[in-house]
Amino acid sequence: MLPIERPGKIVCVGLNYRSHAEEQGREVPERPMLFAKWATSLIGPGDPIVLPPISSAVDYEAELGVVIGSRLKGVSAENALEGVRGYLCANDVSARDLQRGDKQYARGKSLDTFCPVGPELVPAAEVGDPGALAIRCLVNGEVRQDGNTADLIFSVAELIAFVAE
Numbered sequence: 001m002l003p004i005e006r007p008g009k010i011v012c013v014g015l016n017y018r019s020h021a022e023e024q025g026r027e028v029p030e031r032p033m034l035f036a037k038w039a040t041s042l043i044g045p046g047d048p049i050v051l052p053p054i055s056s057a058v059d060y061e062a063e064l065g066v067v068i069g070s071r072l073k074g075v076s077a078e079n080a081l082e083g084v085r086g087y088l089c090a091n092d093v094s095a096r097d098l099q100r101g102d103k104q105y106a107r108g109k110s111l112d113t114f115c116p117v118g119p120e121l122v123p124a125a126e127v128g129d130p131g132a133l134a135i136r137c138l139v140n141g142e143v144r145q146d147g148n149t150a151d152l153i154f155s156v157a158e159l160i161a162f163v164a165e
Contacts, residue, residue, distance in 0.1 A: 002044040003088055003121040004067050010037040010115060011163050012063075012092065014105065017151045032154050032162050035105035037115045041093075045118035052111050055095035062137035062145050064130065065090035065117050066156055072164040080160035086121040087130060091137075130156040 014033040015021055021028050043049070051058055069085025092109065093116070099108030127133070130149060137145035154162070 002042065003118040006039055006042065007067075010039065010042065012037055012105075012109070013154070013159055016153050016159075017147060018153055019147065019151050021153070028153055032159055034163065035109060038110040040112045041110050041115040043113050043116050045116065047116065048113065049091075049093055049116060050111075050113045052095065055098055055108075055111075057095060057097040059094045059096050060137065061092040061094070062135050062147075063090040063092045064133060064135060064149055064156070066130070066160070067121060068160070072160065075161055075164045077155070077157040077161040080157040080164070081124065081130070083160065083164075084124040084130075084156075086123045087127050087133075088117050088121050089119070091116040 012035050014035055015024075015026065015029055016032065018028060049058075065088040067085045067088065068083050070083050072080070072083045075083060093111075093114035094105075095108040095111060095114075097108075098111075099105055102108060131152065133149045135145070135147045135149060136143060149156070
């Protein structure tokens, strides 16, 4: 079961952790690198991720999901968090071979079931500062990713303001 209603948009940000940019030997971007996931990619916790026969390189990344609770337009970074309904765990599943072959993110990151979220939506008031949250991915009990939103290049508020220009 999804912890959120079907969203009108699923806006994602690529290369937004300093350590991730460094480990890839890439420059820190001057502005957010946005991409979208299609609504059919969204699934709830425990729902199966369907591995497509057109890919042999499916990957995963633990991410912070931010759910906006009201329409935002032209909001400043100083006021952007006022529009946040809550936060949830998200898995950015990617078909890396499609992503690299297509030379853009849409198909490789938006295949059906490629955006698991949950298990719960945590109200924004209970989270406090979204710039100080642990992001960790475990596979069969083994830590595969261990980071913190303090490493974000663009803060959650800056990203919301950028998307809502």
